[in-house]
Amino acid sequence: xxxxxxxxxVLGEAEGRPLSVSEIARALGLPKSSTGNLCASLEAAGMxxxxxxxxxxxxxxxELGGRYLSTVDQLxxxxxxCRRSAHxxxxxxxxxxxxxxxxxxLARYDGTQPLRLTANIGDRFPANCTATGKAIxxxxxxxxxxxxxxxxxxxxxxxxxxxxxxxxxxxxxxxxERGYAIDDxxxxxxxxxxxxxxxxxxxxxxxxxxxxxxxKARLDDExxxxxxxxxxxxxxxxxxPMLPKGMSAGGG
Numbered sequence: 193x194x195x196x197x198x199x200x201x202v203l204g205e206a207e208g209r210p211l212s213v214s215e216i217a218r219a220l221g222l223p224k225s226s227t228g229n230l231c232a233s234l235e236a237a238g239m240x241x242x243x244x245x246x247x248x249x250x251x252x253x254x255e256l257g258g259r260y261l262s263t264v265d266q267l268x269x270x271x272x273x274c275r276r277s278a279h280x281x282x283x284x285x286x287x288x289x290x291x292x293x294x295x296x297x298l299a300r301y302d303g304t305q306p307l308r309l310t311a312n313i314g315d316r317f318p319a320n321c322t323a324t325g326k327a328i329x330x331x332x333x334x335x336x337x338x339x340x341x342x343x344x345x346x347x348x349x350x351x352x353x354x355x356x357x358x359x360x361x362x363x364x365x366x367x368x369e370r371g372y373a374i375d376d377x378x379x380x381x382x383x384x385x386x387x388x389x390x391x392x393x394x395x396x397x398x399x400x401x402x403x404x405x406x407x408k409a410r411l412d413d414e415x416x417x418x419x420x421x422x423x424x425x426x427x428x429x430x431x432x433p434m435l436p437k438g439m440s441a442g443g444g
Contacts, residue, residue: 210246
């Protein structure tokens with residue numbers, strides 16, 4: 193089972209490029225014969241598919257992923273709350289979970305002004321470069337966050353990415369104090385992201401955050417405050433499912 197999952201991980205990291213049995217075996221340090229047998233079993237189950245002389249991820253994974261996401265009630269609430277919000281209903285918003293020192297995106301809402309230069313469902317980004325990652329890390333006890341980051345090399349996605357652990361810890365302290373995190377062109381030039389943690393939202397003990405992404409040139413102080421008001425309302429609605437949806441994310 194562990195080797196089968198490892199094969200799926202390797203194919204996922206290939207980002208759509210078909211890999212031969214030899215390439216998969218070499219990447220995992222496994223015998224070609226056993227790798228071929230595992231690939232045959234995964235293909236029979238629909239988990240991977242043959243593409244020319246290699247393999248890629250299969251549609252069964254999409255089906256299973258969709259079934260998993262449909263069981264998370266808060267994700268359904270997220271989409272409804274975004275649709276009902278005054279400002280985020282027109283923007284791009286996402287839900288992310290922390291996985292190690294990465295964030296994994298579980299949901300994406302595209303409003304009437306969708307921003308294409310941003311993460312999709314299933315994408316993974318370094319937490320230090322994203323507002324969602326910093327929002328989640330800011331919920332940790334400062335000593336826990338420092339211990340988790342100690343000795344780490346932080347990657348960069350842009351020239352504005354925070355790659356120093358002391359600088360990141362300072363950013364987390366500021367985020368913790370004000371209640372939201374900012375990605376100010378730290379992942380993509382010209383793009384700014386605001387994020388708040390969702391404190392009552394847990395699956396397998398993993399904390400979540402929601403975010404909104406806009407072109408930086410569009411953001412003034414008034415628009416920023418309006419977006420933050422919507423984000424906080426959406427978070428409150430996800431934390432408290434009994435709160436009427438029409439009340440939780442309304443307002444001007």
